[in-house]
Amino acid sequence: MSVYSMTGYAAGQCAAGEPSTDASGSRLGVEIRAVNGRFLDLSLRLPEELRHAEPALRERVAARVRRGKVELRAWVEQRADGGLPAPSAAVLQRLSGLQEQVQAWLPQARGLSVAEALQLAQRSAGAALDWSAPLLALTERVLEDFNAARAREGARLQTMLRERVAALRALAAQAEPLIPQVVAQQRERFLQRFHEALGATPADPTALQERALAEAAAFAIRVDVAEELTRLQSHLSEIERLLQRGGEVGKRLDFLIQELHREANTLGAKSASLDLTRVSVDMKVLIEQMREQVQNLE
Structure with missing residues (x-):
C-alpha cells in the first residue's frame, strides 16, 4: 500500500455536456490542492450553478483523502466569443x-x-443543461491525478525516512562500544585515586578499595545507555514496518519520532564522553529532519 503525502495538486477541464445539449460551448474546470493538517479540512469554492453538487463532491473527496487541508474549486468557463451563442x-x-x-x-x-x-x-x-454528471466524472478524474501526485511525493518522503533510519542505526552502532570504554577508563581513575589515598592516609586499605569499586559500579550504572539504545532500535524497526505497510501512517510515525527524540535526549544526558555527546547531537539532527518529513504524511 502506498504512503501518501498530504501535499498535492491536480486540475482538469472537460466539456460541460455533449455538443447537442451544450450549444454554449462551455467547459467545466476542477482544481484540487492540499497542504498538511491534523484532520481532513475540506473547503469548496463553487459557482451558483454547481452549488447543488456540493454534498456529492464532499463525499467523493472524503472517500479518497483522510487528512490535510484540502481545497476543491470548480468553475464554468464560457467560450472565447463571450459566451453568447446564437439562440435557436x-x-x-x-x-x-x-x-x-x-x-x-x-x-x-x-x-x-x-x-x-x-x-x-x-x-x-x-438551466436546461445538467451539470451533475460531467462535474462528478471530472472530479473523479482529478482525484485520481491528485492521489497519484500525493503517492509520488509520499514515495520520495518514504525514501528519505528510510535513509535517516539507516543513519540512526549506524550512530547507535557507534555508541554501543563507547560505554564499556568509558566505564573502564573511569574505573582506572577510581583505582588510581584509591592508591593515591592509600599512600597519603593510614586508613584501612580494604575499606578504601571497596569504596573505589562501589563508586566505579555506581558510575557504570549511571552512564549505561544500553536500555536507551535497545528502545531506539525497537522504534526504528517499527518505523520501517509502518513504511513497508503503507496507508495512513502519519500519526503513528509522529508518535514514534517523539519517542526517538526522548531516547536521544537521554543518551545525551548520560553522556560521559565527547564522542557519545557527538553521537547524541547527530541523532537529534536526523530525528528533527524526520519530524519535518513525517508531518507531511497522511
Missing part, C-alpha cells in the same frame, strides 16, 4: 410568445432588447 429558433419563438403575453396584459411594457434576449437565451440553455 425555438428559444426565440418562446421569448417572442412570452413577450406578446406580457404586453397583452401590460401594453406599456417595452420590448426585449437584443442583449436581453441573448442573456435570457443563455440562461435558458444553462
Whole structure:
C-alpha cells in the first residue's frame, strides 16, 4: 500500500455536456490542492450553478483523502466569443410568445432588447443543461491525478525516512562500544585515586578499595545507555514496518519520532564522553529532519 503525502495538486477541464445539449460551448474546470493538517479540512469554492453538487463532491473527496487541508474549486468557463451563442429558433419563438403575453396584459411594457434576449437565451440553455454528471466524472478524474501526485511525493518522503533510519542505526552502532570504554577508563581513575589515598592516609586499605569499586559500579550504572539504545532500535524497526505497510501512517510515525527524540535526549544526558555527546547531537539532527518529513504524511 502506498504512503501518501498530504501535499498535492491536480486540475482538469472537460466539456460541460455533449455538443447537442451544450450549444454554449462551455467547459467545466476542477482544481484540487492540499497542504498538511491534523484532520481532513475540506473547503469548496463553487459557482451558483454547481452549488447543488456540493454534498456529492464532499463525499467523493472524503472517500479518497483522510487528512490535510484540502481545497476543491470548480468553475464554468464560457467560450472565447463571450459566451453568447446564437439562440435557436425555438428559444426565440418562446421569448417572442412570452413577450406578446406580457404586453397583452401590460401594453406599456417595452420590448426585449437584443442583449436581453441573448442573456435570457443563455440562461435558458444553462438551466436546461445538467451539470451533475460531467462535474462528478471530472472530479473523479482529478482525484485520481491528485492521489497519484500525493503517492509520488509520499514515495520520495518514504525514501528519505528510510535513509535517516539507516543513519540512526549506524550512530547507535557507534555508541554501543563507547560505554564499556568509558566505564573502564573511569574505573582506572577510581583505582588510581584509591592508591593515591592509600599512600597519603593510614586508613584501612580494604575499606578504601571497596569504596573505589562501589563508586566505579555506581558510575557504570549511571552512564549505561544500553536500555536507551535497545528502545531506539525497537522504534526504528517499527518505523520501517509502518513504511513497508503503507496507508495512513502519519500519526503513528509522529508518535514514534517523539519517542526517538526522548531516547536521544537521554543518551545525551548520560553522556560521559565527547564522542557519545557527538553521537547524541547527530541523532537529534536526523530525528528533527524526520519530524519535518513525517508531518507531511497522511
